[in-house]
Amino acid sequence: MRQLMWLRSDLRTQDNTALHAAMGAGPTIALYLISPQQWLEHDDAPCKVDFWLRNLVELRQRLAELNVPLLIRRAPHWRDAPQVIAELCRQHAIDCVQVNEEYGLHESRRDREVAASLEPLGVRLRSHLDQLFFPPGSVLTKSGSYFQVYSQFRKICYQRLHTALPALVGLPAPQAPLGIASDEVPAAVDGFATPSDSLRQLWPAGEDAAQERLALFAEERLAYYQDSRDYPIVPGTSQQSTYLAAGVISPRQCLHAALRGNQGEFDSGNPGAVSWINELLWREFYKHILVGYPRVSRHRAFRPETEALPWRDAPQDLLAWQQGRTGIPIIDAAMRQLLATGWMHNRLRMVVAMFLTKNLMIDWREGERFFMRHLIDGDLAANNGGWQWSASTGTDAAPYFRIFNPISQSQKFDADGRFIRTWLPELVGLNKRDIHDPSAMGGLFGLADYPRPIVDLAHSRERVLQAFRSLPPLEPAHV
Known part of the structure; x- marks a missing residue:
């Protein structure tokens, strides 16, 4: 049962739900799509695209250690993705495409169209919860609607975390070599200028860099986060948002790092740890809003x-x-x-x-x-x-x-x-x-x-x- 791990905003090997599931199900090939037209339509920043590419270089090496080849394909627009992925599945006799869920309006439509294109081939698209603690639609008001007030949403999240703390997913064991060469990662993509060296140095790529930054924050700054987070000249924030956005680190990894620094507590104990976990839940809240109220994906006001x-x-x-x-x-x-x-x-x-x-x-x-x-x-x-x-x-x-x-x-x-x-x-x-x-x-x-x-x-x-x-x-x- 050969698997295709379609990477999107999850550029890591550790605590990667879809990668773990794919490698547990059979020989796995990884895929990343270069989609410049779609990125331009989504106003993605050149420095962000460069960060993705730099992380893909690092990820390619990490996947090689697991004997997972990384294929790079071009799908200029997401509407091109179904044809590109279907062809790849035919070429490599893929039985299942594994993905981690994404939640924007266009992302959801893309995944539905890819799933529909794979169905005639007998290939299943299997999606996984990865960038959130709770599936959208599982944290609802008593009337069954999505929360519109963060404090009420957080209260339910606290109740869930007390009984069902999201567990970390282990690093898969290396698979047998497949004899498929990984593709080279392009150094740049047309339409996106390469940022300055000084900017790039501020944001080193790779899981190791993200983990080192998280460890430094958890050990030296987390306890003081509540008091220092509002002062822009002070290095008081975690600066994990860049790595979270690209999926180089997971929210679960961040949560567990905070819990280790707060004796396992998330709503009591050290105020700094509680405050930072609160920020992780704000991030969660806004992604649930994206699903529950899709008008915000259409450039419309929530109110x-x-x-x-x-x-x-x-x-x-x-x-x-x-x-x-x-x-x-x-x-x-x-x-x-x-x-x-x-x-x-x-x-x-x-x-x-x-x-x-x-x-x-x-x-x-x-x-x-x-x-x-x-x-x-x-x-x-x-x-x-x-x-x-x-x-x-x-x-x-x-x-x-x-x-x-x-x-x-x-x-x-x-x-x-x-x-x-x-x-x-x-x-x-x-x-x-x-x-x-x-x-x-x-x-x-x-x-x-x-x-x-x-x-x-x-x-x-x-x-x-x-x-x-x-x-x-x-x-x-x-x-």
Whole structure:
């Protein structure tokens, strides 16, 4: 019973459910599809595509140690996948294609179409739960619907974890050699520029790198995570989101690492461990939302009434935000961090998102798209969930009247201005008071190379509050 392990966002050999199942069922060949047209349509960042390719190089070696050949095929668009996979199954006499489930609208359609194309060949597509703790549809309200409030969702997850902690899947034993050569992994894909060496060095590829980073965090930083996670200059976060998005590490591995550091507890004990597990469950929540409310995959607001918000068409303001030249130092420093590293600190993601949607009153979809085009850890569910939370259009979103003041956020979480100075060298000479709001100094202090704010924070706050207050009530059909 020859198996085909179709790799997607699960680029690892350890704790890989589908790989373990495939190798347990018979001789296994691994496959990865290069799909540049689909990636462009999904706004995948060049640095993210490069990260996938670099991890495939590492994974190819890990699979070789298991005598599993890795085949690379081109399916420019996901609609090409059924034909490519069917041909491969005929060529190698495959009996079953094993996959780990993915949850976007297009991903689900792709898998259905592949399964349909394999059925006439007598080949089964078998899918596995891997990137979540609980299957979507298994954590529901008493009325049988998907949760819309995170705290209620988390409560049920806690109850389940007490009785059914997801177990790690062991590394399969090497199989007998198949006499099939692995393909070379391309160094680049047309349409996706290779990022700088400095960016690549920030995100080393491979399971070993991910595990080393997780171990360092669990041993040295997890206990202090709750206190340090909001300060962008402090290395207080796990920086596992990049590895989770590509599946180089699994949520189960992260959960078990946290539990080891907290005597097996996930909802009590060390506040840092509890807080980090909470973030893993937020990630879970947004993927369940993706399945339960597919409109969020269609660029629609979770709260239908907010589609009536009069977003501004302000291309110059949008460009200033994208380029990190809004005149608000913490915003500009965060955006420049994103452009240079492919990553942004989570606290700053909320701050810049609220600034774009609330102060500039620009459609959250513009920010969601820009982030996906630049984030090395871009993930549809988490990115959409975060942007709709900030814009007050999403599930369990920030109340529309809760608007971060970016200057206050800067003073609180970058009090000495160290993060700002790292990314805005033109402000390096300012003291820790003036660096948060240079415009308050007046125009006589030689800051000609730094712009004045493109928006008045107080006025813009009132503007967006009035827009939300003026929304028509939700029609009964949508309640």
